[in-house]
Amino acid sequence: MNTGLKITAFGAAIAATFGTAYGVGTSIDPVVAEKPPAAHDEHAETEEGAGEKAKGGHEEAPGGGHETTPAGGLQISEGGYTLALDTPRVAEGRSALLSFSVKDESGRKVTAYQREHGKELHFIVASRDLTVYRHLHPTRAADGTWSVRAKLPAAGGYRAFADFKPAKKGATGVTLGADLAVSGTSEPAALPKAGNTAEVDGYRVTLDGALTPGKANELKLTVSKDGKPVTNLQPYLGAYGHLVALRAGDLAYLHVHPNGEPGDGVTKPGPEVSFTATAPSSGAYRLFLDFQHKGEVRTAAFTVDVPATGSDSGAKPSTQPGETEESGEHGH
Template identity: 65%
Template sequence: MNTGLKITAYAAALAATFGAAYGVGTGVGPVEEPKKAGHGDHAATPAPTKSPAAADGHAGHEAGATTDTPAAAANLPGGLQISDGGYSLALETPTPAVGKSVLKFSIKDAAGKKVTAFTTEHGKELHFIVASRDLTTFRHLHPVKAADGTWTTPVDLPAAGGYKAFADFKPAAPGAQGLTLGADLAVPGAYAPKAMPPVVPTATVDGYQVRLGGTLDPGKAGELKLTVTKAGKPVTDLEPYLGAYGHLVALRDGDLAYLHVHPNEGGPGPDVSFTATAPSVGTYRLFLDFQHQGKVRTAAFTVTAGGGKSPLPAPGTTVPAAGEATHGAGGHAHG
């Protein structure tokens, strides 16, 4: 794990993921977000209530088994395919350098033409995530679209290795469904993958403590509740960010299957709850975006679903949020 190895751009893209366990619940099945009212493109797992974001009808899009079967129709996790439902994610900069760089990409239709019209969901036409294959680096970016359909965003990638980019969007074409497409990025250089962050229920980021409770169960819906405090006091004035008091992205260790979950009704804090179903037994990284005093921050957690893993660790255990999984320099770029 600690041995540095020189990797080429191609080898980096194929880098294996490294994992550890963390218990939140038990069970068996796919991580899928409950369906929100007004978004009939996806199979539903109804949440008890709706968040401020629910009016947009944005669901965690799931990748399908064939290009003719969009993720939602196939009811599979998103981000596993570079092409789905007649659309493809085309990276123009698949081998960015270590540190600050610029990513360019487009969404192409079945004819190979760049898509220029998208449905706005949660204030954006497209949501773009970059995560390292070892799940220790996470970037929620906001790219800018040019008239020809080319998207551009700055990014800061701290180390060489394999990364994956996710584009979460819904084309404006009649009958189009929401999709999440995934493509590999490779940052050339000396690569030393990091171990999965430890199994603890509380993350600390910028002086905030975020505690994770609830269950993540394969095959059945469960509630995940995140509670935000600062200096031991509940944060009761969280600010809406992209139409919600919190955004949650789950990535499965191994293949980086993607789920973007939005919260149940509530707020403005200290609790933000989500209803989600794990797609399978396994280890997942959860990344919670929340906004307070005008700044977006990310708290990260490692969890396991099913497989006989132990329950959540006892309260009182904290670690800093994954150092790279924050909205620091390059971590949360706005277009």
């Protein structure tokens, strides 16, 4: 993960429509009976095969445009590391223990990581329709097995992301992704429309700025409560805000942190939290901002449309309440 600078980029797509029953990989039978997908008002969804990371050059991306940077979260194995889910399927609406590990090239579980933003590893779970989001905080056993309890409220296909940096000298950050199935009857929702605010638990978060393919832009998120600016945000994971974004269609993963940090003598604890981000392609994105106030972490969710290069680009988030869950999880 890179602090306050470019977003981890994206690659080719994984199928995102819900027209078939979901399994995880090719070795697991389907466990979800699904209803027809909800109509999408804004974006046509394209069914594509399992993505492969771009190995340089340009690659067509969902929503138009070209990939110009390496992908994030679209591969289960990358850089000699593999994400192994011990629990690739769970039941809808029930608290379940998610267990996983990161394995090296020899198949051994990784037990040494560099701490970044207060954690050795960041674990994100999101539904493929991007209406359910969880930023979880697993614990690691001595043998390298990670575990955390979570309750996923809706059946369907999900993607689990492990974002980490190995302790190996010279290692760079890695984001791996694996499919997760939640059993039950699935009725995927349409991607929320773009807007300019998001509300959660009486807080209003306003997004100002634009995402442009291949160009770094500043995004400012302003937090208010009951019409008054929040000027006493509390540090969360070493920052006043934590931003994850996923591209609709393939769930390519972005993970950024704000410009500045608590205690640097410059960065104020609100109401604005600033990020610098680069969109790797045009298309629709879902942004999830975690922020902490009065001892509780909340998640504000936005939908952002990124026009093709040369178009009038504007990042317009949608109003979408967040949720807070138990067992070390939170989010929408």
